[in-house]
Amino acid sequence: MYYFCKKMISPKKDLVFLIILILPTSSYCMKTPCGKTGLNIPDTLHGWVSKETLHMETREALYDYIDGGAEQFISYGYAGAVSKTFEKPGEPEVRAEIFDMQDSKNAYGIFSNIRYEENAGYGQGAQYVKGALFFWKDRYFINITTIEETNETESFIRQLAEFIQDLIPEPGEKPGILKVLPIQDLDRNGILYFHHYIWLNAYHFISNDNLFFIDDETDALLARYGTADERSVLLVIHYNNTGDMEKAYNNFISQYFTGVLNTSIFQTEDDRWMGLTAEKDFIIAVFNGITEKQVRRLIQETTERIRDLSGSI
Secondary structure (H helix, E strand, O other), rough: OOOOOOOOOOOOOOOOOOOOOOOOOOOOOOOOOOOOOOOOOOOEOOOOEEEEEEEOOHHHHHHHOOOOHHHHHOOOOOEEEEEEEEEEOEEEEEEEEEEEOOOOOHHHHHHHOOOOOOOOOOOOOEEEEOEOOOOEEEOOEEEEEEEEOOHHHHHHHHHHHHHHHHOOOOOOOOOOHHHOOOOOOOOEEEEEOOOOOOHHHHHHHOOOOOOOOOOOOEEEEEEOOOOOOEEEEEEEOOOOOHHHHHHHHHHHHHHHHHOOOOOOOOEEOOOEEEEEEOOEEEEEEEEEEEHHHHHHHHHHHHHHHHHHHOOOO
């Protein structure tokens, strides 16, 4: 049941927006081997010859390989990677990177974090931009790039993508939590699946702190609704049990609001709307709502979907 309250609720304001990503070392490999990807690309393919092959089997190796970008992959369960650089006389080099993300949910997650428009037909979701193509399939995220796009490099990038996708025998499952999203007005390129709170704050800033207690054991989903000029944000978080959910729910309320929260849907100081509720072991929140009606619909439809899909998420 949801009630409308005329009283304004004021979120606590953070004065500094600073992102520092500190990841726990207990869940994923550090100095111990993560394992190899298990996908083997030949040294010669379509007239291109391999110049270098690198295996990143630890987090430290990934840090050495991706200066400043390893955290993004580690936060999604990075388990190992291989990089293969190809060359052909008179053409810029082409590099193929295959990241093993442990399971298909994480592979989808890193793809959802990087892509801004799905526009290519590779794997289970892909995007092509000038000089780069990336996609996901099963537990793998694949990134193929060149420093300069030519007719030859573009053709080889697409050939490599086809070859690699065929190396992966079966598609993987998307995160089950996607099933709870209402369809109406959903921006399908604006869905983010994640396990680390920093990605919530990067897409829609709430706080420098992890107010919802999001960690490796929670499934979190952020989805954008409406047009770019009138964008609302739906957040859904699935916890292991109702006890964890209740702790996170109560912590968010106590830390985010200056006053007593006595309603589920309310108007904020900037004349937007916000909604917050819990259902079973889920937290549902809407930020930056355009109207009370829209926020109410998003929360109600998400709640109903959670009830209907009980046990299958």
